[in-house]
Amino acid sequence: MKELDQIRAPLYREMKKLVTDPAYLHGKDPHLCCTSKYNQMRISPLEAKSIARAFKSNPELRKRLPAVLERLEKALAGLSDNNERQSFDCPLLENRQCMVHQEGKPVGCLAWHPRQYSDPDGEYGFSSRGWAAFAARDKLNDRYQGPDWKLRVIPLWLKRVFSKQLARRAKRGGQGGPGGKEGSR
Ligand code: SF4
Numbered sequence: 001m002k003e004l005d006q007i008r009a010p011l012y013r014e015m016k017k018l019v020t021d022p023a024y025l026h027g028k029d030p031h032l033c034c035t036s037k038y039n040q041m042r043i044s045p046l047e048a049k050s051i052a053r054a055f056k057s058n059p060e061l062r063k064r065l066p067a068v069l070e071r072l073e074k075a076l077a078g079l080s081d082n083n084e085r086q087s088f089d090c091p092l093l094e095n096r097q098c099m100v101h102q103e104g105k106p107v108g109c110l111a112w113h114p115r116q117y118s119d120p121d122g123e124y125g126f127s128s129r130g131w132a133a134f135a136a137r138d139k140l141n142d143r144y145q146g147p148d149w150k151l152r153v154i155p156l157w158l159k160r161v162f163s164k165q166l167a168r169r170a171k172r173g174g175q176g177g178p179g180g181k182e183g184s185r
Contacts, residue, residue, distance in 0.1 A: 001053060004046055007136045011110035014129050018117055025114065032114060033094040036078075040085040044141045045104040045149050048157035051092070054104035061099060063177065068092065068099070069162060069169055075155040081151040090154055106154070131176045 018024050033039055054066075055061045071091035079086050092099045099108065111130020112118070119125020126134070141149045160168065 003140055004050055004137065007104070007133050007140065008107060008110060011107065011127075012128050013132055014127060015110055016115075018113060020159050024117070028158060029096065030094050030112075031093055033096060033135055034090040034098065034109075036087040036089045038124075039106050040089055040153060041090070041106065041112075042083070042085060042088055042153050043108065043147050043157050043158065044137055044149040045160075047104075047106045048154075048161045051100050051104040051106075051158065052161035054100050058103065064094065064099065065165065066169075068158075069165055070157050072155055072162065072166070073169075076159055079153060079155055081156060081159075083152050086153050088153055088155055091158060092154070093097065106149070107137050109148075131152075 033041075037070060055065055068091050071089070075088045075091050079088060089100075098105060107130065108126065111126045112124055113127050113130075114124055116123055118127045118130070
């Protein structure tokens with residue numbers, strides 16, 4: 001995980017610098033990209049584990065996990081369990097803030113910027129530092145997960161790293177959890 005933090009560090013520095021530019025978001029909600037209209041962000045297994053680690057180690061986050069699980073169940077209801085890009089409301093968005101911004105934020109979320117700072121052909125895109133970070137992240141996953149790991153949209157990886165918590169919720173309240181046909185692998 002330390003290695004993943006090292007991969008993310010230049011992206012945090014890049015973002016910190018960009019947000020000081022008043023033209024950066026042009027008055028747009030910074031987390032519009034976390035909602036289903038714009039969001040198809042996929043992450044790797046190590047990034048998902050890093051998010052789980054943040055919830056385990058940070059008592060403030062841990063307290064808010066039930067609300068995350070509730071949103072996660074809703075998001076999962078609209079997704080197929082595969083590795084394709086699909087639209088979703090991120091369960092980690094709370095009060096218009098990314099809950100894991102300080103610890104565990106996925107590489108793609110850190111590197112996604114308006115076009116003047118990233119991809120000149122799109123409205124938004126990944127910065128060049130972001131592409132370098134993706135390559136490093138992929139190598140790291142190869143090393144720790146083997147070559148067959150898959151990128152999946154955020155809720156599908158959260159379903160796996162929070163499978164026990166979702167199962168407990170389903171048992172307690174009868175909510176749809178990760179069971180049935182879409183069970184964890
Ligand atoms: S992890 Fe954070 S930045 Fe990424 S989509 Fe979710 S709420 Fe948004």
